[in-house]
Amino acid sequence: MPDMYYTSMMIAPDIPTFENSSMRYYLHSLTINILGKDKDKTGEDLVEYMGPAPHAGTGDHRYIWLVFKQPAFLKDVKEPRIKKDSTKGRAQYKWWLFMRHHNLSKPEAATFFYSVHDDHAKAHHEKILKLENDAIFS
Numbered sequence: 464m465p466d467m468y469y470t471s472m473m474i475a476p477d478i479p480t481f482e483n484s485s486m487r488y489y490l491h492s493l494t495i496n497i498l499g500k501d502k503d504k505t506g507e508d509l510v511e512y513m514g515p516a517p518h519a520g521t522g523d524h525r526y527i528w529l530v531f532k533q534p535a536f537l538k539d540v541k542e543p544r545i546k547k548d549s550t551k552g553r554a555q556y557k558w559w560l561f562m563r564h565h566n567l568s569k570p571e572a573a574t575f576f577y578s579v580h581d582d583h584a585k586a587h588h589e590k591i592l593k594l595e596n597d598a599i600f601s
Contacts, residue, residue, distance in 0.1 A: 468533040477524040490556035511547035515578035531567035
């Protein structure tokens, strides 16, 4: 709906692996106050987007985008702001608590995709996350 506000988030349930998801749900992005009629120019990033970067040998990883309708414009949100190059506060994110606390709707839209380790992921770990190698999850 054009005059409604929305929240968008991207989470990863398969961290570090599908079989051992001890860091489930890893928060890759959280944006609030997206105006439906002007979605490309509105919204406030609480958690800046961090793209998929599965570690070597961890198999396929699912990434889920969720969109929630807000009851109104969200003011004075107390969530910590997380920059794109920071991992702090992303692991084990309880997205359903955010949903309940801000009276968001059940998901209005959702999609998912798979990603696997590649050269981009290795570069991401070395540069952004400052990891020496993929051994952190082995």
